[in-house]
Amino acid sequence: MTGSAAPTPSGDLVAAVLNVVRGQIPNPEVGAALEAETSLADLGLDSLRTVALLVALEKEFALEFPPPLITAETFRCARTIAAALRLSASHDRSPDA
Template sequence: MQYVNPSVRDRVLFVVRSVLEQNAIKADIHPESRLVDIGLDSMDMVALMLKVEAEFDLILPQPEITPENFQSVRTLEVMILNQLGPGTG
């Protein structure tokens, strides 16, 4: 099992919560919560992608921008850790 960096998870949770608040969505979010199930639509996912890029100061490669990578906080966390490289997790 891959080591989980709480700092990255906390930052991802912060970004997801900010998108939820922006859309007046009240939800209890957990690492395994499916983002579409809590109310995020395709436009929200675009906003989430842009906020993730800004929060982590990175540009996500096009092949990484997939529904699978944006399913949950956990899948976002794994994708971000892979982008940040060794020593971040």
């Protein structure tokens, strides 16, 4: 799915985000149990891994997160990341982008 546009159905987008996030979790066994609402910080996603996740997400979904969305709340869990991706995708399609 590398470089593809974000899937439109909400569940598909969250599943795609979960797949990218799993690659950034330090413990693969824990990553396998990852769910949409699981706190990423509780799983060991520190600031450096969060930056790596940001880059991986931007590459995977072929978009850039607007600076106002690069927050701890955005990277709280896969569901909040998916919501930010939806906003980023709509921002990228706007005429001003």
